[in-house]
Amino acid sequence: MNIVTAKGLIKDYGGLRAVDNIEFEITRGECFGFLGPNGAGKTTTMSIIFCFMPPTSGTVRVFDIDVTEDPGIIKSRTGVMPQDDNLDPDLSVFENLTVYARYFDIAKRDSAAVAWKLLDFIELREKANVTIKSLSGGMKRRLLLARALMNRPELLIMDEPTTGLDPRSRHSVWDNLNHLKANKTTLILTTHYMEEAEKLCDRVAIMDAGKIVTTDTPEHLVNTHGVNLEEVYLKLTGRKLVTD
Numbered sequence: 001m002n003i004v005t006a007k008g009l010i011k012d013y014g015g016l017r018a019v020d021n022i023e024f025e026i027t028r029g030e031c032f033g034f035l036g037p038n039g040a041g042k043t044t045t046m047s048i049i050f051c052f053m054p055p056t057s058g059t060v061r062v063f064d065i066d067v068t069e070d071p072g073i074i075k076s077r078t079g080v081m082p083q084d085d086n087l088d089p090d091l092s093v094f095e096n097l098t099v100y101a102r103y104f105d106i107a108k109r110d111s112a113a114v115a116w117k118l119l120d121f122i123e124l125r126e127k128a129n130v131t132i133k134s135l136s137g138g139m140k141r142r143l144l145l146a147r148a149l150m151n152r153p154e155l156l157i158m159d160e161p162t163t164g165l166d167p168r169s170r171h172s173v174w175d176n177l178n179h180l181k182a183n184k185t186t187l188i189l190t191t192h193y194m195e196e197a198e199k200l201c202d203r204v205a206i207m208d209a210g211k212i213v214t215t216d217t218p219e220h221l222v223n224t225h226g227v228n229l230e231e232v233y234l235k236l237t238g239r240k241l242v243t244d
């Protein structure tokens with residue numbers, strides 16, 4: 001069964017077409033990546049899948065439910081890791097997890113147990129009682145990941161999970177994501193890192209200016225179009241994918 005199916009998806013912001021008639025299908029247990037530079041329409045696409053805003057036209061179904069029909073059910077079964085850090089600076093690391101759990105009607109005692117488990121998963125147990133501002137960038141990203149997992153989601157949506165991180169922190173997030181993959185969580189991520197797409201994604205949709213240029217496995221893209229994904233991107237879009 002498809003976890004996400006998008007057909008003829010369009011999103012306009014006033015006169016700007018941010019997502020321009022795209023289609024994709026994401027199956028259970030898959031890690032699916034949207035690869036493209038800033039402005040390609042990745043965040044807009046993620047926001048629609050997570051029912052944060054409706055499409056201008058076209059349809060998106062998540063768990064075979066239309067995103068405009070029952071956002072509550074979709075959100076309860078999904079975890080989301082936003083592009084920007086929106087952790088609560090007035091709460092401790094631990095409280096950021098347990099307070100978030102209230103959105104999902106998770107009982108207090110259960111949420112504490114889940115929070116400890118997730119702090120172990122992201123190796124941040126010893127930081128449980130510190131404030132957010134004393135965390136490094138990599139620790140914040142891992143905490144955002146843990147928070148997204150509080151409701152034990154079947155589907156995890158991540159918007160640029162490792163952008164701006166140093167290589168060591170990036171690898172530690174990748175280790176976490178590989179664990180989730182092994183446990184059959186469906187993963188959707190956006191990235192402009194070729195290495196991230198190649199290491200994690202079963203399939204990638206190459207995005208450029210609101211359109212999906214092609215969708216394929218990284219391996220097949222490389223075999224068909226170039227020696228690496230960087231070259232593939234250039235060949236398919238005529239543009240260099242800027243990485244930092």
Ligand SMILES: Nc1ncnc2c1ncn2[C@@H]1O[C@H](COP(=O)(O)OP(=O)(O)O)[C@@H](O)[C@H]1O
Pocket residue numbers: 013016017018036037038039040041042043044045
């Ligand atoms: N809330 C908004 N209002 C107006 N324009 C927006 C808004 N959000 C994004 N855009 C524009 O839509 C396009 C796609 O943005 P976005 O989905 O954030 O792309 P990406 O995540 O790939 O960088 C960009 O041109 C961006 O400036």
Ligand SMILES: [Mg+2]
Pocket residue numbers: 042043044083159
């Ligand atoms: Mg974005």
